[in-house]
Every structure is written in structure tokens, then in C-alpha cells.
Amino acid sequence: MKQVVAGVDIGGTNTIFGLTDREGRVIAENRILTRDYPDINDFVTALSDAILKLVTKEVELLGIGIGAPNAHYYKGTIELAPNLPWKGIVPLAEMMKKKSRVPVVVTNDANAAAVGEMVFGGAKEMRNFIVLTLGTGLGSGIVINGEVLYGHTAFAGELGHTTVVPGGRECGCGKLGCLETYASASGLVKTVSQLMCDSRDNSVLRDIAPSALTSKIIAEAAAKNDPIAVKAMNYTAEMLGFGIINAIVFSSPEAVFLFGGLTKAGEILFRPVREYVEKNVMPVFRGTVKILPSGISESNAAVLGAAALAWNEMK
Amino acid sequence: MKQVVAGVDIGGTNTIFGLTDREGRVIAENRILTRDYPDINDFVTALSDAILKLVTKEVELLGIGIGAPNAHYYKGTIELAPNLPWKGIVPLAEMMKKKSRVPVVVTNDANAAAVGEMVFGGAKEMRNFIVLTLGTGLGSGIVINGEVLYGHTAFAGELGHTTVVPGGRECGCGKLGCLETYASASGLVKTVSQLMCDSRDNSVLRDIAPSALTSKIIAEAAAKNDPIAVKAMNYTAEMLGFGIINAIVFSSPEAVFLFGGLTKAGEILFRPVREYVEKNVMPVFRGTVKILPSGISESNAAVLGAAALAWNEMK
Numbered sequence: 001m002k003q004v005v006a007g008v009d010i011g012g013t014n015t016i017f018g019l020t021d022r023e024g025r026v027i028a029e030n031r032i033l034t035r036d037y038p039d040i041n042d043f044v045t046a047l048s049d050a051i052l053k054l055v056t057k058e059v060e061l062l063g064i065g066i067g068a069p070n071a072h073y074y075k076g077t078i079e080l081a082p083n084l085p086w087k088g089i090v091p092l093a094e095m096m097k098k099k100s101r102v103p104v105v106v107t108n109d110a111n112a113a114a115v116g117e118m119v120f121g122g123a124k125e126m127r128n129f130i131v132l133t134l135g136t137g138l139g140s141g142i143v144i145n146g147e148v149l150y151g152h153t154a155f156a157g158e159l160g161h162t163t164v165v166p167g168g169r170e171c172g173c174g175k176l177g178c179l180e181t182y183a184s185a186s187g188l189v190k191t192v193s194q195l196m197c198d199s200r201d202n203s204v205l206r207d208i209a210p211s212a213l214t215s216k217i218i219a220e221a222a223a224k225n226d227p228i229a230v231k232a233m234n235y236t237a238e239m240l241g242f243g244i245i246n247a248i249v250f251s252s253p254e255a256v257f258l259f260g261g262l263t264k265a266g267e268i269l270f271r272p273v274r275e276y277v278e279k280n281v282m283p284v285f286r287g288t289v290k291i292l293p294s295g296i297s298e299s300n301a302a303v304l305g306a307a308a309l310a311w312n313e314m315k
Numbered sequence: 316m317k318q319v320v321a322g323v324d325i326g327g328t329n330t331i332f333g334l335t336d337r338e339g340r341v342i343a344e345n346r347i348l349t350r351d352y353p354d355i356n357d358f359v360t361a362l363s364d365a366i367l368k369l370v371t372k373e374v375e376l377l378g379i380g381i382g383a384p385n386a387h388y389y390k391g392t393i394e395l396a397p398n399l400p401w402k403g404i405v406p407l408a409e410m411m412k413k414k415s416r417v418p419v420v421v422t423n424d425a426n427a428a429a430v431g432e433m434v435f436g437g438a439k440e441m442r443n444f445i446v447l448t449l450g451t452g453l454g455s456g457i458v459i460n461g462e463v464l465y466g467h468t469a470f471a472g473e474l475g476h477t478t479v480v481p482g483g484r485e486c487g488c489g490k491l492g493c494l495e496t497y498a499s500a501s502g503l504v505k506t507v508s509q510l511m512c513d514s515r516d517n518s519v520l521r522d523i524a525p526s527a528l529t530s531k532i533i534a535e536a537a538a539k540n541d542p543i544a545v546k547a548m549n550y551t552a553e554m555l556g557f558g559i560i561n562a563i564v565f566s567s568p569e570a571v572f573l574f575g576g577l578t579k580a581g582e583i584l585f586r587p588v589r590e591y592v593e594k595n596v597m598p599v600f601r602g603t604v605k606i607l608p609s610g611i612s613e614s615n616a617a618v619l620g621a622a623a624l625a626w627n628e629m630k
């Protein structure tokens with residue numbers, strides 16, 4: 001009988017999940033709508049039932065790994081998550097374990113991405129690396145000596161909230177000038193707005209409503225040498241490089257993996273990030289850190305990361 | 316027979332060393348002048364002989380721990396240390412082991428201070444903490460899950476070289492605006508010079524040649540409410556707080572210990588650091604991090620830290 005684990009990614013809209021074998025093959029998957037279950041008990045029942053429905057007689061379910069926003073790894077809870085329907089502190093691991101009768105582990109999505117990179121992706125041989133997820137925000141999963149860094153509170157690895165511009169852009173966390181307000185898909189859009197105001201350059205982006213502007217549109221414009229788009233991409237790369245440099249002097253990783261929507265820009269983003277880091281990092285670290293795209297395809301990265309978490313716990 | 320280890324602190328001027336028992340009592344100590352030995356072979360012979368001379372018939376020497384600038388923990392070497400007489404890469408652990416016939420481990424002084432704090436100081440019950448040594452520069456030793464963070468290169472934990480002011484003060488590392496150019500004893504002196512230029516405040520510090528100014532003099536003036544000294548102390552505390560905040564979002568430590576010359580200022584330094592951190596850290600970390608003075612007396616901290624390193628290896 002084939003042994004599998006379930007990987008679950010809980011998002012504000014969808015909760016996607018799949019059964020995954022030890023080699024990282026997703027052998028069955030499905031989804032439920034998170035918002036359909038305002039009561040956490042109903043959600044746990046629906047999710048557990050839907051996972052168990054995938055478990056045919058040919059496979060044995062060994063455990064469940066869950067990636068979710070505001071997850072507390074040590075306690076197995078989701079705490080005060082603004083984008084999920086359930087208020088307060090939800091003991092998700094315990095509830096899921098009761099229903100499914102297998103071990104359940106939860107962590108936040110960026111940490112799950114880091115475990116995914118280690119178990120199934122580009123970091124299989126690495127003991128020290130960092131994954132940065134560049135979407136609406138900037139999430140980070142940090143691996144030290146082969147283990148995800150959780151720290152005293154379990155909330156370690158919030159590199160998106162290092163201050164890079166004192167008194168800078170407003171961040172959702174309540175602070176000003178956090179890295180993620182610059183180095184993320186939404187940060188890139190903000191930078192375009194800033195540049196359209198500060199500069200007189202022509203740009204196709206001036207014809208698009210700010211609310212309709214996306215990192216994808218900007219990356220495409222940059223690929224065609226649109227001056228505002230190119231400047232915005234370079235500025236975003238430098239802010240990201242600045243954040244990476246400060247992470248390097250802290251933990252001296254072997255690699256920094258970039259993941260998520262913004263990285264679809266490819267070399268338009270990676271080249272200036274690498275150049276900035278090599279030029280500005282403390283000399284002792286020059287040439288010691290690879291800046292790489294994630295080794296996991298984005299289509300099933302969330303499920304694979306959560307599944308990797310479960311496999312990793314069984315080591 | 317009492318079991319002991321030797322703790323050795325190699326500095327540009329003195330090399331001090333002592334035998335230490337498991338409880339952190341220094342039962343014999345001595346020193347040699349580093350500069351007397353321009354040939355590393357002579358230094359190793361002299362140091363080894365001097366240590367073995369302390370080993371009476373009543374004690375058994377189990378190992379030697381060495382703290383030294385530019386030490387490479389993984390390789391047991393000292394590499395390209397500008398303030399030591401020996402050029403290139405010195406395989407110190409191997410050389411000392413051959414002479415002394417006991418295990419030898421080397422690390423840099425800030426990492427030794429962190430191990431000292433964990434084994435003999437204020438971090439005995441802690442698994443995640445950071446020690447910042449505030450002297451001429453800012454050194455840092457980071458402990459994650461009960462282990463010193465070395466990273467891929469062995470040079471992790473260079474928090475003194477996080478950039479806090481892009482384009483700011485020149486740093487010895489070749490970069491601009493590093494934390495240690497602001498948050499250190501020498502950074503405090505620089506800040507006084509800056510304030511004496513920018514402000515019209517009276518100050519007793521204006522009667523002292525810049526080259527004679529020390530953090531001790533400034534702290535004493537601040538204690539007497541000298542306006543420049545008070546402003547300089549607060550600015551230094553804020554820059555230090557800024558660096559601490561960015562470290563907190565990275566590793567979520569239980570405590571940050573401050574150690575070294577600058578901390579003799581006591582509450583004049585600690586109070587504004589604590590206030591700045593609590594006010595400005597990301598909300599999820601508020602109230603989670605203690606900012607503490609080192610639990611090791613400074614007089615024999617270097618020997619104890621290096622000895623703790625040796626004891627820790629034997630666990």
C-alpha cells in the first residue's frame with residue numbers, strides 16, 4: 001500500500017489540498033471554499049471528510065500538513081487571522097487530528113514553502129537557506145541547520161517587516177517603511193505610482209487605473225523597455241537586495257530562493273537583485289550566497305509545501 | 316581529580332587564559348603578550364606551555380576553548396585578522412591540539428560571549444537569544460534552538476554590519492551606514508562630534524579633544540544631564556533599538572543581552588533602548604523580548620566565554 005500525506009493550504013478564499021507521496025507527486029487533489037464555513041467546526045468536518053474521501057484503498061494516510069496565515073507551529077493554532085472567517089485562537093491541529101485520526105502539523109505559508117523547497121525543491125542538499133515569497137506581501141521561511149527557524153514565540157522569520165525606510169510607506173502591520181511595502185507585487189505597483197508622480201517619462205502604465213495595475217503588467221512593460229516600468233523594477237530589486245543583504249549578515253545562508261507572483265518577471269528582477277547584493281554585501285559574504293528561483297512549480301507549491309511539512313515531521 | 320577546561324581570549328595586545336571548572340569558577344589564570352610572538356609557531360608553543368603550567372596535579376585538563384577575532388569555527392582557523400600579528404590563514408585549533416594533546420575549539424569573541432551567557436550567565440534556561448557586544452565595534456552572537464548560529468560560511472551573526480543608514484558613516488568593513496558605526500562606544504563618540512557641530516547646546520564635552528573622548532566620559536556627562544551627552548546617548552540607544560528590532564523579526568529571541576564598555580552607562584542606555592524597541596517593534600513581538608545586561612561579570616567574561624565554548628562541545 002502506497003504511503004501518502006495530505007498537504008493543505010488554507011487561504012481566505014480557497015482551501016486546497018492533495019495527497020502527496022514521498023517523492024512529491026500529488027496523486028489526488030481537491031478544494032473547498034473557505035468562506036462557506038463561518039463556523040470552524042463545520043470547516044474541520046468538511047475538510048477532514050474531503051481529505052478522507054481522497055484516501056482510496058490503495059493508499060495509507062500517514063499525516064496531514066497544513067499551511068495557513070497566522071499559524072502557530074508550536075501550539076498548532078491559527079491566531080487572530082484577519083483574512084480568515086474564524087475569530088480568536090483556533091486549535092486547528094487538535095481539531096483536525098480528532099476528526100482524521102492522523103498526526104496534524106500546521107505552520108504559516110512561507111514556512112511551508114521553505115520546507116517544500118528543502119524536501120522537494122532546490123534546497124534538498126542545503127542546511128541553511130531562506131525562502132522569500134513575493135506576493136501581496138513578503139513572507140519568509142528561514143532554515144538554519146536543516147530546521148525551520150521559529151524562535152521563542154514561533155513567529156520568527158518576519159523579514160517582510162524589517163524596516164528599510166524609516167518613516168516610509170504605511171504597512172498593514174501598523175509600522176512604517178517595512179520591506180514588504182517596497183519589495184513585493186503590491187510594493188512594485190506603489191513604486192510605479194510614485195515614479196509616475198516624480199518623473200516626466202512617458203509610459204504605457206499611465207493609461208491604466210492604479211487599481212487595475214498588477215506586477216504582471218509592469219513586468220511585461222519592463223520587458224519592452226518602458227522607462228517607468230524598468231525604473232520601478234530596478235528600484236524594487238534594490239529594496240529586495242537591501243533586505244537580502246541584512247538577512248545574509250544575520251544567518252549566512254547558502255541560498256535565497258525567490259518565490260511567488262513577482263518572480264514571474266524572471267531575469268528582469270533576478271539580475272538587478274544579484275548585482276545589488278554582490279556589490280553591497282559585506283565583503284566576507286561576497287560570492288557565498290546564490291539568489292535562485294524556487295525549485296517548485298507554482299501550480300502545486302502550496303500543497304507540496306504543506307505535504308513536505310508533514311513528511312518532514314516523520315523523519 | 317577536578318576536571319577543568321582552559322578558556323583563552325586572543326586579543327591584539329594580550330592573550331589571557333585561565334582554567335575554569337564546570338561551575339564557571341576561574342581557578343588559575345595568566346596572560347602572555349600577543350605581540351611578543353610574530354611567528355605563530357612560537358605563539359602556540361608559548362601559549363600551550365603557559366596553559367600546561369597552570370595544570371597542577373590536582374586538576375585534569377579536558378579541553379581548550381579559544382575566542383579570537385576572525386576565527387572560523389568550522390575549520391578551527393583564524394583568517395586574515397587585521398589586528399593580529401599572523402598573516403593569512405592560521406590553523407590554530409590543529410596546532411594547539413598537537414601541542415596540548417586535548418581537544419581545541421575556536422570561535423570569535425562575540426560567539427564565545429554568547430556561549431558564556433548560555434553556560435554561565437543569564438541565558439542558562441534560554442534556547443533563543445542574542446548577545447550584542449558594544450565596544451569599539453558591535454559584535455553579535457546569536458543562539459537558535461540552543462546552538463550558536465554559524466550559517467553556511469561560519470560567519471553568520473554580523474549584526475554590526477546591517478545597514479541602518481544607507482549612505483551613512485564609513486565602516487571599517489568597506490560599507491557605509493553599518494549599525495556599528497552608530498551603536499557602539501566609538502559610534503557614540505562620533506555622534507557627540509556630530510551633535511556638537513549641528514547644535515548650539517553648551518556641553519562639557521566641547522572642552523575635550525575628540526581623540527580623548529570616550530563612551531565613559533560621555534555616559535558620566537549624560538548622568539549629569541549634559542544636553543549633548545543626553546542627546547547622543549538617546550540617539551545611540553535608538554540606533555541600537557533599530558538594529559535590535561530588525562533582529563527580533565528575524566529570529567524572535569527570548570532576550571537580547573547587551574555586553575561591553577558601552578553598557579556601563581546602565582539605565583541611561585537601557586531605558587531608551589527598551590522604550591524604543593517596545594514602541595517600534597512589530598506588534599506580534601511586543602512584550603516578548605527582554606533587553607538585559609549580561610549575566611557575566613566583565614572582568615573574566617572573555618576567559619569564561621571561551622571556557623564555556625569548550626564545556627559546551629563536550630555535552
